[in-house]
Amino acid sequence: MIRRTVRIWIAAAVLLGPAIASANSDALQRTKDLINIFLKVRSGTDAQPLSAPDRRANCVLFGQIDAYFDMETMMKSALAPNLDKFSPAELKSVTRDFAQIVRSLAYPGSGKFFDRAKYTMSGPFNNGDRSDVRMDVLEQGKDWETEVTYHWEMKNGKWMIVDASFDGDSLVVDYRNQFSRIIEQDGKDGFRNKLSEKLAEAVKKTPLCD
C-alpha cells in the first residue's frame, strides 16, 4: 500500500514537474514577449508627430500589449477599501478610463525607453499564486537605476500582469492609497472626475485608437 502510494506520488511528480516548470518559465517568456512588443512601438515628438500609418501600427501594438495586463484585477485591488461604493457599471467605467490613460500616456514612450535602457531579467520566482519576473534597468543618459518586478498571475490559462513593483514597492498598493485619499476627500464622484479630466488631457497627446 505504501509502496503503491509512493509510486503514484513519484509518477505525479514526473508528469507534473515539467508542466509546472513550463508554466513558470512562461512568465519569463511572457515578459520577454511583452518587451519585444514595446520595442516596436513608434514614438513621435512635438516637432515630428507620428504619421497616420505609424499611429495605426501603434494601435495594433497597443491592443497586443493590453492582452498582457489584467486591468480589472489591478483596479479592483487598488479600490479594495472602497469597492462597496462603486456599482459594477461604475467600476467598469473607471477601469476603462484608467486603462485608456495608461495607453495614452505610458505606452507611446515605451519603445524609446526600452530601446535606450540597458536591462537584465531574472526569474521567474514563485510568490504564492504569483510568478514574479525581475528586471534591473539602467537608463544611462539619466544615470537612473531601478529594479522593476512584474507580478504575473494565471488568468484563464494565460499569464497576466496584476501588479508591478519598483525597488520592491507595489504600484497597486500605492494607487490604493492615492485612490482612498481622493475618495475620502472628494468622494467617489470626485475620484471619477479626476480620472475623466486626466483622460481628456491624455487623449490630446495621444488620440484614442478606434
Next chain:
Amino acid sequence: MRLIPGLLVAAVLVLPVAGLAQEFPLHRVDARHCAGLALVRNPQIVEAEAKVQEYRARLLEIENIIYPKLQATFTAAPMFTVEANFDSTYSDFANIDRRWQSIDDWGPSTRLDLRLIQPIYTFGRKESGERAAQHRLEVERARLRETENTVALEVQKLYYMYLYARSVTPTLEWANRELIKIRNKANEWYQAGNGKVTKADLAKIDFGDTELQWLRITARDGMRSTLDGLRLAMGLNSDDEFIVDVAKLPNVDGVTAESLPELLEAAARMRPEWAQVEHGLQATIALADAERLAMAPTAFFTAFMRHAWTPTRDEATNPYLNDPYNTLRGGLALGLNFDVDAGKAVARSKQAQAKADQLRALQTFASSGIPLDVRRRHMELMSAIEFQGRTDTGRRAARQWVTFASTAFMAGVGPARDVLDGMAAYLQATRRYYESIAEVHLAQAKLRYAVGDIAEPPQCQVEHGQPNKPTESE
C-alpha cells in the same frame, strides 16, 4: 612595378599623420595610469630625484678622496739676458751682465711643475665622512618617497573629484531637460488659468532652476579645473591630449578598512619619516665624528717634478744654488697635510647640532603624530563607508519618490508638485550619493598616505587614440 607608385602615395599620405600622432601624444588614463605618469613626470618628484643624485655625487666626492690626484702648472714669460759665471764665487755680482735694451736681449722663460699625490690615510676622517654622506643619501631617498606619496595623494584627490563631477553630470543634465519641460507646461497652465499652478509655484520652479544651473556650472568648472590639476600633477605639457578612461566613480560596495593594529604596524615600517629619522640620526653622529677629525692630517705619498728653461740666462750648476730659471729636479716623498680652521670647525659643529634638533622634532612627530594620523584616517574611512551605505538608501528612496509621484500624476490622482519635489530630492540624493562614494575613495587614499604605501611603482601604459575632450554630459 605598379606597386611602387602606390606605396609612394601611401607613404606620402601616412607619414604626416604618423608625425602628427608622435607630435601630440594622447594618453588614455585611469587612476593607476594617472599615478604612474605622475611618479615619472611630476616636477616635484623630478626635483626630489635630482636631490638624491646630488647627494649621491657628494658621496662619490668623499669616496674619491683616496684616489690619486695630479697637479700640473705650466707658465711661459719673456725674460731679458743675464750673464754671469756662477761657477766662481757667487758673491761676485759686479761681473753680472744684464741686457734688455735690444729686442735680441729678450727670450722665453718656461716653467713646468708636476705633482702626483696619493692620499694614504686620513686618520678616520674619510670613513666618518662616507658614513655621514651615505646616511644623508638615504635621508634624501626617504624624502623622495615622501614626495612621491604626497604627489600620489594629490593625483588621487584630483582624479576622484573629477570623477565626482563627471558622475553627477548626467543627472544634472536630465534634471535640466525635465525642468525645461515642466516650466513650459506650468507656464501654459498658468496662462490658461486652470488653477493647477499659482505664481508662487512658477517662482519656486525659477528658484529651483537657478540652484540647478549653479550645480551644472560648478560641475562643469570642477571637471575643467581638476583636469588641469591632473595635467600639472602628471607633468604633461599643455598640448598633450589625455582623457580619463572611466565614466563614473568606481563603486565602493564591499570596501572595508584593514584592522587598526595591522595599519599601525605597516605605518611603522613604511612611513618615510622613520627612515629620515633613523638615517638622519646616523648621519648626524657620523658628521660629528668627521668634524672632530677635521683637524687631523692626511698622510700622503707624492711624486714631484719641476722643469724650468730660460735660454737668455746662464744656468747655475752649483748644487747649492737654487736657480729658478734653469732647472730640472724631482723626487718622491711622504707627507702630512694639515688643514686647521677652528672657525669652520665651530660653525660645522653648530650645523650638526641644528640638524640634530630638526631630527628630534621629526622623531617626536613620527612617534606620536604618525599613529595619531593613522587612527584618524582609519576612523574617517569607517565613517565614510557607513555614510555611503545610508546615501545609497537615501537615493533609492528619492528615486521611489519620483517614480510613484510620476505614476500618480500620470493617473491624474497625484499633484505635479510631488513630482517636482521628488526630482529635487533625487538630485540632492544623487549628489550626496556620489559625494559619499568620492569620500570613501579619498578616505582610502588618505589612509594609504598615512600608512606610507600610497605610491605604487610606475606602471603607466600610454595609449594613442582619438582626441576627445571630456564632454559635459554622457
